[in-house]
Each structure stands twice: as structure tokens, then as C-alpha cells.
Amino acid sequence: MNYKESHNLILNNIARFIDLTELEKQKYISLLTEIKVEKKDFLLQAGEITKYEYFITKGCLKVYTLDDEGTPHISMFAIEDYWTGDLSSFMTKEPSRYYIKATEHSELLGISRTNYDILFQEIPKFERFYRILYQKSLISYIRRSNHGISLTAEERYIEFKKKYPQIVNRITQKDLAGYIGITPEFMSKIITKVNRM
Amino acid sequence: MNYKESHNLILNNIARFIDLTELEKQKYISLLTEIKVEKKDFLLQAGEITKYEYFITKGCLKVYTLDDEGTPHISMFAIEDYWTGDLSSFMTKEPSRYYIKATEHSELLGISRTNYDILFQEIPKFERFYRILYQKSLISYIRRSNHGISLTAEERYIEFKKKYPQIVNRITQKDLAGYIGITPEFMSKIITKVNRM
DNA sequence: GAAAAAAAATGAACTAGTTTAAGACTTTTA
DNA sequence: TAAAAGTCTTAAACTAGTTCATTTTTTTTC
Helix, strand or coil: CCCCHHHHHHHHHHHCCCCCCHHHHHHHHHCEEEEEECCCCEEECCCCCCCEEEEEEECEEEEEEECCCCCEEEEEEEECCCEECCHHHHHHCCCCCCEEEECCCEEEEEEEHHHHHHHHHHCCHHHHHHHHHHHHHHHHHHHHHHHHHHCCHHHHHHHHHHHCHHHHCCCCHHHHHHHHCCCHHHHHHHHHHHHHC | CCCCHHHHHHHHHHHCCCCCCHHHHHHHHHCEEEEEECCCCEEECCCCCCCEEEEEEECEEEEEEECCCCCEEEEEEEECCCEECCHHHHHHCCCCCCEEEECCCEEEEEEEHHHHHHHHHHCCHHHHHHHHHHHHHHHHHHHHHHHHHHCCHHHHHHHHHHHCHHHHCCCCHHHHHHHHCCCHHHHHHHHHHHHHC
């Protein structure tokens, strides 16, 4: 069968870990919601309960918290072919502490909590898909939390550039500072220094 | 059926997320290896390929990397009823960058990579178990990696004490410093200060 | 395409956390 | 149970990163 581009993208993403029959593909797609957001729009704001887990088919978003001083701390950037959301609020149905904001016009596919539960009942293979997906995310967050406490800001910047070359040019230096965990001023100094090397 | 204490502990841990039949329980247990380590023994050293994922039935261990200067950065402490290991090396079969060392006499149940794969074939329900286990770990590592860059060392210490009161009294201040991401000297100052408050 | 708003650069004064060193205390080992 | 090894404390000098303030550059908006 012929699917639209965004559906092809998500089906290919899933095909990395599990094989679905035509019927399963159609069933899966029927559980998704299409969402479009303009640059600067929020997909989620602190205090709200997350309705969806998201797959990005187009665009770029940032996931962040605000501390007591109102300084943003960016937890991830998500672009095409990435999954994002607030897994904690999605699972517990408690208010989120995160903001998710589009840094470009973005298009997403969302799965609601209800449909997420239905998915596992109807196509148990998805337990495997999410098992592998979470396992891979876990490995990279374990590494990130280690690097956050063991590397200098400069080392974290060099590592980010190496790991996410597609992202580094799409975001502002200010947002990158919020991800690295430093002030925009110090980020500016590091970039000047590293480019000089 | 009657199981030994360590097997009861692991079966109860699993029963949080999935129900197993008697037969499945016995099958599962047959896939585990019992491991005992003395204080200061290594379960894993950097450069080795991890053989097992571990469930701790008794004792306490630390998981850490060494940086270029030989300074340890502790990624987690694991006590009774916790899972640990190097998931990255376990999955990719590449050499680990981690050390796992017992800080007390410890007893563990290990599952080998071969048996881990068999487990999913024979009892597919375990995909669900690991999906939920990894999901929960992921949520806490996402939070940790955020706090690592957004909180001060003092705030991270207070948070650790609140979150893991059972662990804080079992480990040295030096190891706690390695987890918080600061020097033992500064850890000492923080503890003096916080206790004075 | 001009005006406004936001991002980036630069520099000086500051602070959280490091380094080095030395002495006191505690645990391990023979 | 004494000696050795490791841990904890304290303090002074230092450095990575912050804060605040100002100017320049880029992006957004009408």
C-alpha cells in the first residue's frame, strides 16, 4: 500500500526494530494524530498533563524546564525522525515540569495515552519496539548524565557538535548554552575559542 | 512452589510489571547465574565485554568510569532489589568503559546475553517487563542529566539524600562526591554546611 | 525595508568548585 | 593490636564558569 510521506517515515522508523504486516501498519496509523505547530508555538507547557508522545516528521523542537530564576535548561532537541515528549507526565498522568516549543514550523505524529495502551493490547509486538527504543535512549542518557558531571563545558560542546552535526546549525547559540548547561555569554566564548583552534 | 530467598526477590521484582505462570518462573530462573563478590572485587573492568546484566540480591556496588586524570565518575550505586550492568556493552558486545566494583560483600543474579535473547523468544512477556523497566530508568536518567547541568552541587546532594536515604549511609563521602560530580574536599564542605543548617 | 526585538560578542568583577598540602581520624590488614 | 592505608577536614591559592553592563549583529515583524 501507498502511505503519505509522514506515515512512511514513522513506519520506517519502526521497521528498524520490528516487522509489521500491512494490516498492523494500517491499524497503527489509525491510532496516530497529526499535529502541526508554528515556530514559537508550545506543544506542552509546565503544569499541563501531556496528552501525547510525539514523532517529528518535519521541523525542530526544544524540550526544557525553567528553574526558579526562570533560566531554561534544555533536555533535548528533536528533529525529523526523532521521538519526543514528557514520558514521565505521559505515564503518570501528572502535570509536567517541561515545556516543548517549536524552534521551526514543525509537523508531528502524536499517540495519545489511550491509544498507546490499545497499541500494546492489539499489537503486542510494540512492547518489543518500545523496549528497544527505550533501551537505546537509556544508554544515551546514562552517558549524558555522566558527561554532565565529568566533562568541562568545552568538552561537552565539542561532543555535541560531533554527535549532532545536523542539529548544531539549526539552533541558536543561546539554546545550545541551555543544553550544555552554561550561560549564553560563556557559550559565546567557548565557540570563539574552539573555532580559533 | 518454594523458591530460595534470592529467587523470591527477583520474582517479586518482576511481578511488579508482569505475571508469570509457575512454569515460566522456573524457566526464567533456569536462565540465571548466581554470582558472589567480596568487597573491592570487580564485576566488570573497562576494556572487558560485559557478560551479564545483574540483579542485586544482597550488598552494594558502584558503577563508574575513570577520566583521563584517573578521577572516578560514579554513574550509579546499586543495592538489593536494583538492576545494574553496562547496558551499552551488553547490547553491542563492544568493550565497556565502565568499572563495577562491590563496596560490600554482594550477591547477584546475572543473565547472560545469550539467555537474555532466549528469554524474549521463550517468554515474550519479558519484552513488556523490560519495556517498563527501561521506561522507568529512562525517566529518572532524563531527570538526572537535567539536574546535573541545572542544579548546584549542594542542591544535588540534598536531592540525593532525599531520594536515596537507604544508600547515603552505606557509601563513603568520597564515592558520593564521585556521584555528585565534585571533589571529596568540596563534598566535605557541603556536608558540614548542610548539617549546620 | 525600517523599526523593533532578539541574539551574539566583549570585558570587568565576582563565585562555585578545584587544587594542593598537611594533619586528624577511621578502617583494614598482618 | 600495631602499622599501614585510606578517608575526612581545613585552609589558602587558583580556575572554570557566572553576572552584569554595553555594543554590535542578526532576525523578526509590520
